[in-house]
Amino acid sequence: MLEFLLYPKSIAVIGASRTPGKVGNEILVNLSAGGFQGQIIPVNPSAEQILGLKCFPDLGTYTGSIDFAIIAVPAPSVRDAVESSIKAGAKAVAVVTAGFAELGPEGAKRQSEIKQLCSKKGVRLLGPNCLGIINTSHRMNASFSKQMPKVGCISVLSQSGAVCTAMLDWADARGLGLAKVISIGNKADLDESDFLSALAVDEQTKVIVGYLENITCGDKFIEAARSVTSAKPVVLLRAGFTRAGTKAASAHTGNIAGDDIAYGAAFRRAGIIRAESFDHLFDYAAALSMQPLPKSNRVVIITNAGGPGVMAADAVEQSGLKVATLNGYSATTLKQKLPAAAIVDNPIDVLGDADPQRYATAVKAAQKDEAVDAIIVILTPHAMTKPTETAREVAACSSGEKPVVIVFLGSADAMPHCKELAESNLPYYPSPERAVAALRAMYEYVTWKRRPARAVTRFPVNRHRVERIISRHLKTGHFQMGEVEAKEILRAYDFNVPDGQLANTLEEAVQAAERIGFPVVMKIVSPDILHKSDVGGIKPNISNSEQVRDTFDLLTMRLSRRAPKARLNGIYIEKMCAGGLQVILGMTCDPQFGPMLMFGLGGIFVDVLKDVSCYLAPITADEAMQMLLETRSYALLKDARGQADIDLSAITGGLQRISQMAIDFPQITELNINPFIVGKVGTESVAVDARITLARTGKR
Numbered sequence: 001m002l003e004f005l006l007y008p009k010s011i012a013v014i015g016a017s018r019t020p021g022k023v024g025n026e027i028l029v030n031l032s033a034g035g036f037q038g039q040i041i042p043v044n045p046s047a048e049q050i051l052g053l054k055c056f057p058d059l060g061t062y063t064g065s066i067d068f069a070i071i072a073v074p075a076p077s078v079r080d081a082v083e084s085s086i087k088a089g090a091k092a093v094a095v096v097t098a099g100f101a102e103l104g105p106e107g108a109k110r111q112s113e114i115k116q117l118c119s120k121k122g123v124r125l126l127g128p129n130c131l132g133i134i135n136t137s138h139r140m141n142a143s144f145s146k147q148m149p150k151v152g153c154i155s156v157l158s159q160s161g162a163v164c165t166a167m168l169d170w171a172d173a174r175g176l177g178l179a180k181v182i183s184i185g186n187k188a189d190l191d192e193s194d195f196l197s198a199l200a201v202d203e204q205t206k207v208i209v210g211y212l213e214n215i216t217c218g219d220k221f222i223e224a225a226r227s228v229t230s231a232k233p234v235v236l237l238r239a240g241f242t243r244a245g246t247k248a249a250s251a252h253t254g255n256i257a258g259d260d261i262a263y264g265a266a267f268r269r270a271g272i273i274r275a276e277s278f279d280h281l282f283d284y285a286a287a288l289s290m291q292p293l294p295k296s297n298r299v300v301i302i303t304n305a306g307g308p309g310v311m312a313a314d315a316v317e318q319s320g321l322k323v324a325t326l327n328g329y330s331a332t333t334l335k336q337k338l339p340a341a342a343i344v345d346n347p348i349d350v351l352g353d354a355d356p357q358r359y360a361t362a363v364k365a366a367q368k369d370e371a372v373d374a375i376i377v378i379l380t381p382h383a384m385t386k387p388t389e390t391a392r393e394v395a396a397c398s399s400g401e402k403p404v405v406i407v408f409l410g411s412a413d414a415m416p417h418c419k420e421l422a423e424s425n426l427p428y429y430p431s432p433e434r435a436v437a438a439l440r441a442m443y444e445y446v447t448w449k450r451r452p453a454r455a456v457t458r459f460p461v462n463r464h465r466v467e468r469i470i471s472r473h474l475k476t477g478h479f480q481m482g483e484v485e486a487k488e489i490l491r492a493y494d495f496n497v498p499d500g501q502l503a504n505t506l507e508e509a510v511q512a513a514e515r516i517g518f519p520v521v522m523k524i525v526s527p528d529i530l531h532k533s534d535v536g537g538i539k540p541n542i543s544n545s546e547q548v549r550d551t552f553d554l555l556t557m558r559l560s561r562r563a564p565k566a567r568l569n570g571i572y573i574e575k576m577c578a579g580g581l582q583v584i585l586g587m588t589c590d591p592q593f594g595p596m597l598m599f600g601l602g603g604i605f606v607d608v609l610k611d612v613s614c615y616l617a618p619i620t621a622d623e624a625m626q627m628l629l630e631t632r633s634y635a636l637l638k639d640a641r642g643q644a645d646i647d648l649s650a651i652t653g654g655l656q657r658i659s660q661m662a663i664d665f666p667q668i669t670e671l672n673i674n675p676f677i678v679g680k681v682g683t684e685s686v687a688v689d690a691r692i693t694l695a696r697t698g699k700r
Contacts, residue, residue, distance in 0.1 A: 002092070002190075002194070002195075002198045004068055004090075004091035005068055005091075005094070005124060005133065005190075006135055006138070007138050007140075010038050010039035010065055010066050010067050010068070011039070011041065011068045011069070011140075011142060012042075012043055012062070012066050012068070012070070012090065013043060014070070014071045014073060014081045015043070015081070016028045016042035016044045016047070016050050016072075017044065017072075018047055018050050024072040024073075026144040026146075027132065027142060027143065027144050028042055029051065030141035030142070030143060030145065030148065031140070032053070034140065034141035034148045036138075038140075039064060040053055041053075041059075041064070041066065042055045043057070043059060059084045059087070060087070062088065065089055066088050066089050067091055068091070068094070068142070069081075069085035069090040069092075069094070071085070071097060072097060075100065075110065078095055078110070078128065079113055079114055082095070082118065085123075086117060090123060091124070092124045092125075094127055094130065094132055094133060095127040095129075095130070095185075096130055096161075097128055098128070098129040100129055101129075101186050101188070102129055111186060111188050114188065118189060125190060126183075126189075127186060128186050128188060129161070129186045130161055130183040130184060131143045131145060131158075131183035131185075132144060134149065134178070134181035135179075136150070136151040136152070136177070136179060143183065145165050146165065149177065149181065150172075150177040151178075151179070152171075152177015153177065153206035154171065154176060154178050154179060154207045154209060154285050155178065155180040155199050155204075156178060156180070156181045156182065157195055157196070157209070158181075158183050158184065158211040159185070159192075159213050159214075160211055161183050163278075164183045164211070166278070167209070167211070167281070168181065170278075174418050175417075175418045175420075175421065176282065176286060176289070176422055177422075179202065180204070191215075191217070192216070193216065193221045193223075194224075196208070196227075196234070206232055206288075207232060207235070207289045208228065208232065208235070209234075209236070209275075209282065210235070211236070211237050211238075212236055212237070212239075214592075215263070215266070215592055217592070218266060218590070218592035218593035218594060219594070222266055222269055225271070229270060229271035229445075229448070230271070230449070233273055233284075234272045234273065235281060235284045235288070236272050237274075237275040237276075237281045238263050238267075261612075261614050262593045262596055262614070265596055265614045265616045268615070273288075273444065273445055283427075283438045284437075284441040286422075286427035287405055287442055288441070290422075291404060291425065292400060292401060293442055293445065294403050295402075295446070296446075297320070297321045297322050298373045299321050299322065299324055299372075299375070300323075300346050300366045300372045300376070301323070301346060302347070302348045302359065302362045302363060302376065302377045303347050304353075304380055304385065305349070305352060305380040306347075308407070309378065312378060312407070313347055319437065319439075321374075321436065323347075324371050324373070326345070326346055326369055326372070329369075330365045330368070330369040330371075330372075331344050333365050334348065334361070334365050337361045338350060338361065338362070339351060350362055352382045353382070353384045354384075354385075354390075355384075356389045356390040356393035359377060359379075359390050359393060363375060363377065363397050366402075367397075367398070367399050367402055372402065373443075374403045374405075375404045375405070376407060376439070377404065377405070377406045377407065378407040378409065379409065380409045380410065381409065391424065391428075392420075394426065398425075398426075403442060405426075405427050405429060405435045405438060405439065406421070406427070406429070407428070407430070407431065407432050408428055454620050455621075456619070456659075457656055457660075458660060459494065459657055460494075461661075462492040462493075463664060466489050466664075466665060467665075469485055469488055469489055470668075474667065479693060479694045479695070479696055480693055480694075482526070482527060482569075482691060483523065483691060484502055485692070486691050486692045489692060490673070490690055493657045493660070493661050495654065496684050497686065498575040498576075498688065499575045500516070500573060500575065501515070501574075504570045504571075506549055506552050509552045510545050510548050513545065514545060516574070516575050518542065518544060519541050519543045520542045520573050520576055521538065521539065521574050521576050522539045522548070522555060523537060523555075523571070524555050524559050524568065525569040525570050525571065525572050526563070526567055526569060527569065529559075535558060535563050535566075536555075536558045537558065539551045540576060541576060577677055577686045578679065579679075580683070580685070581637070581646050581679075582678075583600065583651060583676050583678060584600050584601070584674045584675065584676065585654050585673040585674075585676050586598040586658075586671060586672045586673065587658050587661075587662050587668070587672075588671075589662075589668075589670065594616065595617040595668075596616050597615050597627070597655055597658060597662070598612050598614050599627045599628060599631065599655060600631060611632050613628070618662075618663050619655060619656060619659045621652060624653075624655040624656050645680065646678045646680055647678055647679060647680060647683065651685075654673070654687075658673075666695070668692055668693070670691075671690070671692050671693075672691050673687045673690045674688075674690075
């Protein structure tokens, strides 16, 4: 049904206006001026004609067919306009009017009503509170934007109408053509996933860029995005990730923005390139739409000044790319053809008086060098520099086999016209850092496309034991699962858990400690205390029976004084664990994307530095390893020679088992193993403490 929205043959404009500056007038002007070849039906009860087009008082008086109706009337009149559009046979409706869910409950009610009207008749709804829609190849500008973009291969998807117009201006300023421009607004019906699916099969679209504040349905989005990214890149800027931004996003479109960490994990799973800023959005899009993808991450830098070359080399290394080492033939060729003072290492310095031919010589050598995957060309303003001629020469000698990006340092006067660069398919940047960021985005997309097929390991576990424990807790209304029961579940999933026993009396405690063997640790067990250390409820290194008796009384007394209303289920006696590296393994359930796994080192690395890695479940063995590699503290897991000093497989295996548990039992909304002690290869890794939270509805 999106065919009638993207390629309509007839469009009704309800709320068409004769007054310039009004939304209904701007939409009509854009349709006419854009050269739409189909039928345009203005609807206005007070006009006979607008812009030379016959006007109808209502759609009931129009006898022809209508594919698409765009509604620009005040919010209280929108429902009637939607009803009349449906009765007239419209297959798709766009509501540009604001004043719906973004304003609160009353607006949300009106939005729900128009959604239900459309759903009952199978009519697709765009908006409300949106800019409209543009299809350049269909010569359709059904929006109130101020311009019609030129035809191109980049499609734009935006939740914000204002950001959408800014993206149009930005593309025009850089000479970039667009394919589709879709403002999705409040997403009452059609959302980002629907349009990603449509653009996946759109022959005109080569690259998709978008601005989102939230995602309607996590699973639907990931499925749609993966179907696109396997064939064409998607670059998204996601806003509303701070507390203030989240509040603003809710007020903007009436939708709640989710956890930014979960969004990052979802984008990673779906192969989406995340833009960290508005500049990056089109920086990446320009490179992806104009240049071939690199085969690997080796970059050569060609510059007419040493300083910018150093800046670029730093940026390459910091981004995770590599400064390429030229092969002997390339170096020899450059020595023969460049002045004696030129530097033929990487960066290649062609000197301040370099003419266009000298740049071309260096570019040609880099393109022939099999040790080079991407090329950055830097021009700094000198009296002898010829930016326009150099850009033309670089474009002319580009083979189309490796990406070439160009950096112009200095004012706009020192560079060619942007539209000429765009026509030459030469993406340009104002700094080496932004050029490198674009190449990194291209390489990360290549890496994602080359990923091995996902194979999730299923471990043999005791599901029946877990089912019994969870069922017992849900029946009794106990949704917080303490250490004792949580460890029983971990044992069922083959985690190594220290030997322990719950004691309700002093005599039971002594017997348990003597059976387990000293030294032991003693802990309070209370359904009302999540963090035992907060009330002094843990005592380690108990080495004899007398200490067990003293500690039993001490812990009981501390709880009664520090948390007098807390219930005490007993004292847990557990074998003391050998030392090792303390890490945290966890799972939390995101409301949009489902179970999400977490890894981090213990102590300040998580609490202060927030150095954690998160992936959506289920994960593969490779993804579990990637979770470790993505933390800044990964270096602490290796010895001085860079080799793994601890048993990494114990960590990755634990993450995979938690992943399986999260999929097996949707009743679990949160799981935390803190600490998980890991030793050297060949030693046992142990889950020292754990807690689990269950969904109050019995299912997340």
